[in-house]
Amino acid sequence: MADTAHDGARATAWAPSARQRDRDAYRRGRARRSAAVAVVSTVAVAAVAVLALVSSPGWPRVRQSFLDPHVAWESLPRVLEGLWLNVRVMVVCAVLIVVLAMLLALARTLRGPAFFPLRALATGYVDVFRGLPLILVLLLVGFGLPGLRLQGIPTSAVVLGGVALVLTYSAYVAEVFRAGIESVHPSQIASARSLGLTHGQTLRHVVLPQAVRRVIPPLLNDLVSLSKDSGLISILGAIDAVRAAQLKTAEYANFTPYVVAGIVFVLLTIPLTRFTDALARRGGWLGSQSGLAGAGAMR
Amino acid sequence: MSGPLLRIDRVRKSFGDHVVLDDLSLDVHEHQVVVLIGSSGSGKSTLLRCINLLEEVDDGAITMAGEEITDPRVDANAVRSRIGMVFQSYNLFPHLRVLDNVALAPRLVHGVDRAEARDRAARMLDRVGLGAKANAFPDELSGGQQQRVAIARALVGQPALILLDEVTSALDPELVGEVLGLLEELKGEGTTMVLATHEMSFARHVADRVCFLHQGRILEQGPPEQVLVAPREQRTRDFLRRFTG
Numbered sequence: 001m002a003d004t005a006h007d008g009a010r011a012t013a014w015a016p017s018a019r020q021r022d023r024d025a026y027r028r029g030r031a032r033r034s035a036a037v038a039v040v041s042t043v044a045v046a047a048v049a050v051l052a053l054v055s056s057p058g059w060p061r062v063r064q065s066f067l068d069p070h071v072a073w074e075s076l077p078r079v080l081e082g083l084w085l086n087v088r089v090m091v092v093c094a095v096l097i098v099v100l101a102m103l104l105a106l107a108r109t110l111r112g113p114a115f116f117p118l119r120a121l122a123t124g125y126v127d128v129f130r131g132l133p134l135i136l137v138l139l140l141v142g143f144g145l146p147g148l149r150l151q152g153i154p155t156s157a158v159v160l161g162g163v164a165l166v167l168t169y170s171a172y173v174a175e176v177f178r179a180g181i182e183s184v185h186p187s188q189i190a191s192a193r194s195l196g197l198t199h200g201q202t203l204r205h206v207v208l209p210q211a212v213r214r215v216i217p218p219l220l221n222d223l224v225s226l227s228k229d230s231g232l233i234s235i236l237g238a239i240d241a242v243r244a245a246q247l248k249t250a251e252y253a254n255f256t257p258y259v260v261a262g263i264v265f266v267l268l269t270i271p272l273t274r275f276t277d278a279l280a281r282r283g284g285w286l287g288s289q290s291g292l293a294g295a296g297a298m299r
Numbered sequence: 300m301s302g303p304l305l306r307i308d309r310v311r312k313s314f315g316d317h318v319v320l321d322d323l324s325l326d327v328h329e330h331q332v333v334v335l336i337g338s339s340g341s342g343k344s345t346l347l348r349c350i351n352l353l354e355e356v357d358d359g360a361i362t363m364a365g366e367e368i369t370d371p372r373v374d375a376n377a378v379r380s381r382i383g384m385v386f387q388s389y390n391l392f393p394h395l396r397v398l399d400n401v402a403l404a405p406r407l408v409h410g411v412d413r414a415e416a417r418d419r420a421a422r423m424l425d426r427v428g429l430g431a432k433a434n435a436f437p438d439e440l441s442g443g444q445q446q447r448v449a450i451a452r453a454l455v456g457q458p459a460l461i462l463l464d465e466v467t468s469a470l471d472p473e474l475v476g477e478v479l480g481l482l483e484e485l486k487g488e489g490t491t492m493v494l495a496t497h498e499m500s501f502a503r504h505v506a507d508r509v510c511f512l513h514q515g516r517i518l519e520q521g522p523p524e525q526v527l528v529a530p531r532e533q534r535t536r537d538f539l540r541r542f543t544g
Contacts, residue, residue, distance in 0.1 A: 196380030
């Protein structure tokens with residue numbers, strides 16, 4: 001107790017030395033200067049940009065045909081209605097993509113000759129759908145599949161568009177998962193096997209939990225990307241936010257609905273982006289992996 | 300049972316052209332502590348990994364309690380569940396709390412229900428003096444504490460044999476003692492151990508037998524007083540001189 005009291009007294013008695021006060025004053029001065037420079041330069045750049053835009057010869061016409069407040073207000077309900085379709089497509093596709101991608105990633109990590117067909121199939125799938133432009137997959141699936149006139153093939157533009165999104169995105173996400181699986185150090189596997197865990201148990205309880213935690217930021221990045229690309233199903237005729245904006249554009253002979261659609265998409269993805277950043281910054285095991293020997297360089 | 304618990308019979312292992320274990324033979328009896336010494340690359344770690352079937356031998360046989368475990372028809376997972384292994388860099392599972400690290404094998408390998416597995420794990424953590432850290436994540440512990448958790452994890456399935464691969468090499472000098480103290484206690488309880496180490500004073504203290512490995516062979520073996528104090532082989536003397544300065 002006496003020691004604590006003594007330490008406490010010493011801690012409160014400390015006052016910065018003249019040298020430290022001088023350093024602090026210098027640092028505060030530098031910080032004020034940086035802030036002032038930042039404000040001035042931001043205002044200057046913004047002013048130049050606005051001036052350049054407003055003083056351009058076509059500005060009155062552009063403002064009329066792209067930024068008409070009346071058209072914006074009139075088109076907003078239909079665009080939001082369309083956006084709700086985008087959100088639903090995105091959520092359903094995201095779930096299917098994660099499941100399919102995980103299966104593909106696992107198939108690609110299988111070893112041994114018995115699994116060659118499965119491994120080759122997964123590799124081929126990823127090669128093809130990562131190489132094909134999404135818009136081609138959409139067109140081929142959207143117009144090709146119904147053309148087969150097979151029984152039970154869906155004809156709804158939304159379903160076919162969703163299928164195309166799942167096909168393409170699962171190839172990307174599979175590679176994200178595979179990178180995560182391969183980033184788990186072999187010593188973790190040795191350690192699990194030394195306890196008597198089977199290959200499957202090791203994968204399920206040791207490798208995958210670590211792999212998935214590590215790839216959550218890139219995974220959410222792909223989800224942000226998916227939320228925008230869900231707008232591409234409009235080319236098959238589904239009335240999503242993009243298609244709704246297109247219809248309103250034709251109705252008013254004015255491009256403002258496109259700007260409205262653009263703004264609602266940005267507003268949709270910003271929370272996702274912020275969530276991703278917050279996750280990546282989160283502390284604890286996810287943020288720092290010092291528990292792994294030699295992981296210091298990864299931070 | 301009268302024979303040795305573990306019999307390593309003319310085991311050979313190479314990685315590419317590099318022969319790591321060259322016709323190596325070794326018997327370990329129950330309650331014995333066998334210490335492997337030798338410079339890096341002499342084959343100590345590879346021998347331990349072969350015993351735990353983490354590496355396949357190229358030739359020869361390893362027999363445990365009369366059963367040849369290097370036979371590919373033997374269930375390797377069942378063999379590993381009877382052998383505990385502790386690694387140089389602890390290799391705890393970073394995503395699991397300390398208690399779940401220890402409870403994982405009882406639950407998955409020994410088929411114990413969750414409550415009982417956690418109970419056993421908690422008792423084992425108390426045993427290594429870390430009962431208070433059960434809910435911490437591994438990276439919240441010091442190196443010595445992590446290694447004691449790893450030892451608890453290896454012991455919880457009550458293995459017949461424990462393999463320890465340079466378990467103090469990654470620790471700060473002031474943390475080595477807590478791990479070595481624990482190993483001494485285990486020896487006192489009659490635990491059969493094979494350990495690779497560079498801690499010569501510890502080897503001298505706990506070993507029933509010391510084996511000096513050189514280029515994949517046991518060049519010299521015997522009681523610690525002989526191998527560590529009055530070695531017969533010139534190479535053993537050369538190796539030990541580096542530790543006495």
